[in-house]
Each structure stands twice: as structure tokens, then as C-alpha cells.
Amino acid sequence: MTVVKVNSKERFSETEIGPHHERFFASQEPADDPTIYKQIIFKCAKCGHEIEFNEKNFMKHSHSEYSNLNDEDKKSIDGYLKEESLVGYSFLDFYCSECKRPVSIFYKDGYGGKHGDYICSLDFVLEIELLKSLAT
Numbered sequence: 820m821t822v823v824k825v826n827s828k829e830r831f832s833e834t835e836i837g838p839h840h841e842r843f844f845a846s847q848e849p850a851d852d853p854t855i856y857k858q859i860i861f862k863c864a865k866c867g868h869e870i871e872f873n874e875k876n877f878m879k880h881s882h883s884e885y886s887n888l889n890d891e892d893k894k895s896i897d898g899y900l901k902e903e904s905l906v907g908y909s910f911l912d913f914y915c916s917e918c919k920r921p922v923s924i925f926y927k928d929g930y931g932g933k934h935g936d937y938i939c940s941l942d943f944v945l946e947i948e949l950l951k952s953l954a955t
């Protein structure tokens with residue numbers, strides 16, 4: 820089993836969340852509506868499956884120890900973090916619903932800006948390569 824670190828920009832359509840000052844059309848006034856958020860699409864590099872996230876997913880897992888991975892996979896991820904001295908990140912992990920690849924997203928978040936908006940920066944992704952032995 821090998822843990823691979825990937826820049827979040829290689830997996831996500833958006834890596835910076837908030838504050839909300841979006842315009843959907845050039846003719847519109849900039850919207851300043853906290854209910855509007857960007858689509859954050861994760862694309863699995865192995866099978867191409869796309870998973871949509873929203874900021875609530877990241878808010879929920881902020882500074883949480885909750886993991887969706889099994890013990891073995893979680894240990895591999897934690898081992899990698901320790902080796903690389905990667906500390907201070909929140910994480911959100913899951914298995915790709917299509918190919919079951921274990922993925923863990925690491926991010927930093929908080930509140931800021933003029934209106935105390937939720938701000939989140941997706942930093943990197945750890946993926947576990949399941950190396951199949953050719954020998955049988």
C-alpha cells in the first residue's frame with residue numbers, strides 16, 4: 820500500500836471556498852448571498868468518477884477526528900502525515916463510490932473577510948494506491 824500526495828488543484832474544480840461575492844452572469848450585480856456557493860467537484864484520478872462537495876461538508880469535518888476510512892487505511896494516512904510532518908490540517912476522507920479508492924482531503928479553514936464568511940482552502944489530497952501483486 821502506498822500513500823500518494825497530490826496537489827488539490829489536480830483533483831478539484833475549486834480549491835478556495837468563500838467569501839460569497841459571486842456573479843453568475845456578467846449583467847448581474849455581484850451576489851452577496853450566503854446560500855450561494857460554488858460547486859466543488861472532486862474527480863477521481865483512477866476511475867474518473869465525479870463527487871460534488873459543498874462548504875457544509877468541510878464545515879462539518881473542521882478540526883474533527885472523524886474518519887470514514889477503515890483502521891488500516893487510516894493508519895496508512897496517519898503514518899504518512901507523521902513522516903512528512905504535516906500538521907494542523909482538517910481532513911475529510913472517503914472511499915470513491917465507484918472504484919473504492921481511499922482518498923483523504925486536507926484543508927485549512929476559518930472565518931474571515933468583511934462579513935465573517937466561512938473560508939476554506941483545500942491544500943492537498945492523499946490517495947492510497949492499492950498495489951496488486953502480479954504473482955499469484
Ligand SMILES: [Zn+2]
Binds near residue numbers: 863866867868916919
Ligand atoms: Zn474512483
